[in-house]
Amino acid sequence: MSIGFALDHTGGGASVTPFHGETFCPLYCNTSTCVVHDGSGLKPQAEEEEGGEATPSDGGGAAAAEDDGDDAAGVAADEAKLSEIYGRLGQIGAASAEARAATILSGLGFSTEVQNGPTSALSGGWRMRVSIAGALFIEPDVLMLDEPTNHLDLEAVIWLQEYLKTYPKTLLLVSHDRQFLNEVSTDIIHFLSKKLHYYKGDYDTFVNVRTELAKNQRRAYEASAAKKAHMQEFIDKFRSNAKRASLVQSRIKALEKMEDVEDVEDEAKVTIHLPEPGPIGRPIVQIEGVTFGYDARNPLFSNVHFGVDLDSRVGIVGPNGAGKSTLLNLILDKLRPLSGEVRRNPNLRIAHFTQHAAEQFDYRLNSVDNMIKLFPGVQEQEMRKFLGRFDISGPLALRPLKFLSGGQKSRVAFAKLAWSKPHVVIMDEPTNHLDLETIEALILALQAFKGGVMIVSHDQHFINKVCSELWVVGSGEVVKYPGEFDDYKNEQIAKRKAAGASL
Ligand SMILES: Nc1ncnc2c1ncn2[C@@H]1O[C@H](COP(=O)(O)OP(=O)(O)OP(=O)(O)O)[C@@H](O)[C@H]1O
Numbered sequence: 001m002s003i004g005f006a007l008d009h010t011g012g013g014a015s016v017t018p019f020h021g022e023t024f025c026p027l028y029c030n031t032s033t034c035v036v037h038d039g040s041g042l043k044p045q046a047e048e049e050e051g052g053e054a055t056p057s058d059g060g061g062a063a064a065a066e067d068d069g070d071d072a073a074g075v076a077a078d079e080a081k082l083s084e085i086y087g088r089l090g091q092i093g094a095a096s097a098e099a100r101a102a103t104i105l106s107g108l109g110f111s112t113e114v115q116n117g118p119t120s121a122l123s124g125g126w127r128m129r130v131s132i133a134g135a136l137f138i139e140p141d142v143l144m145l146d147e148p149t150n151h152l153d154l155e156a157v158i159w160l161q162e163y164l165k166t167y168p169k170t171l172l173l174v175s176h177d178r179q180f181l182n183e184v185s186t187d188i189i190h191f192l193s194k195k196l197h198y199y200k201g202d203y204d205t206f207v208n209v210r211t212e213l214a215k216n217q218r219r220a221y222e223a224s225a226a227k228k229a230h231m232q233e234f235i236d237k238f239r240s241n242a243k244r245a246s247l248v249q250s251r252i253k254a255l256e257k258m259e260d261v262e263d264v265e266d267e268a269k270v271t272i273h274l275p276e277p278g279p280i281g282r283p284i285v286q287i288e289g290v291t292f293g294y295d296a297r298n299p300l301f302s303n304v305h306f307g308v309d310l311d312s313r314v315g316i317v318g319p320n321g322a323g324k325s326t327l328l329n330l331i332l333d334k335l336r337p338l339s340g341e342v343r344r345n346p347n348l349r350i351a352h353f354t355q356h357a358a359e360q361f362d363y364r365l366n367s368v369d370n371m372i373k374l375f376p377g378v379q380e381q382e383m384r385k386f387l388g389r390f391d392i393s394g395p396l397a398l399r400p401l402k403f404l405s406g407g408q409k410s411r412v413a414f415a416k417l418a419w420s421k422p423h424v425v426i427m428d429e430p431t432n433h434l435d436l437e438t439i440e441a442l443i444l445a446l447q448a449f450k451g452g453v454m455i456v457s458h459d460q461h462f463i464n465k466v467c468s469e470l471w472v473v474g475s476g477e478v479v480k481y482p483g484e485f486d487d488y489k490n491e492q493i494a495k496r497k498a499a500g501a502s503l
């Protein structure tokens, strides 16, 4: 798996060598925790000056100042202290703190009511946003973000990447979101064979440079191998020829001296294949005047109209909680509309994939047995061959699922999805637990797929590559977006900026 870290925004091309001896004590933020260590410049004043004995709630410093109140030297000391505190407050931007906090929170999608409400009332995803907001607000010298986009909706992802683009200090980022990496990073660090490899530029540049380097290395390896083979041939041929003994000896020496050129290490290439569904009468899914709400008095959306065909490539976007998954569940017949109708061709086969798709399996069984359990009556040999198309083959296919990596489990889930030869593939945040290679493989598979595709995703690269139309869920309706994905993106950036400015 390739991991990109975005480094040093100060000079664009600065060279940062974080694993070459420097010690980091930065703010670290991952999916469950966010901790401030030394170096953030945010320790309470008293704590820094008095050997760390004071705590934020400790009133020790203030009490000492009061005792010295009527002494002239004390007054001077107080004034010096006050001016230092003001200086410090200025340094950390205390006057603009509330406005800055509001900008960050509104950018991450917090309405004014939510901003002022208790965090205990927030769901896990929203608490994650509070963590990110806290990290951004503190603005540490080194900000580390581990998969920050996982719990965000597309609108918040777009805002965050715009914000991070101009982050004035160093940022270390782990992400599988290709567009996000491209927009934010200036350097990439790639983990391969237990080594860190450094590249300048964004993720796409990294991919191009790597491909080029690999090509050159392969050429050098092949040339060296051919030369060695030629020399060996000469040696073998004339080994027992007395007249050429000295020539043979020098060739042997030359061969021994030749440096080994390593071959390119092939990373496991992921392939996903979605079979052709075959013909079916149109339209295959028709949504007519659908209104739905879990509470009938308060519908999530009303009077929705649209159709899905074999050539549909629909991307569904909208804020968290807008009703995207609900819309998919209506199409899947898991929910019934309050009014209106979802009409499906009676021969329709729909496959559903969510980020939790792998949870449907029995982790004690291997991939082949899991599939046979789901589709009884299929011969083991046939199933092994089928799983092989998803690079689940050999011993891997016979290993209990609990020992497979997240990406490998997802590939078994794709195999399950493909087995039914669906006419329509519906995916709800499919990329969250996939690595970049598997995401690319899925993109290629969906591009080649001969059926309809509906996707809810916050991965811009994924939507851009797969979808040809965008449906926006929110504000009580579902509407087809009248422009390209980039128009939508720019509109979101402008909207969040305007919302931040008006706070
Ligand atoms: N079974 C349910 N009963 C009652 N309310 C529900 C149910 N499922 C979802 N909701 C609510 O309906 C709204 C829409 O939920 P839905 O899961 O469709 O949103 P979403 O757009 O998919 O959000 P996200 O981006 O977070 O996945 C949310 O406010 C959610 O809390």
Ligand SMILES: [Mg+2]
Residues within 6 Å of the ligand: 324, 325, 326, 428
């Ligand atoms: Mg959802």
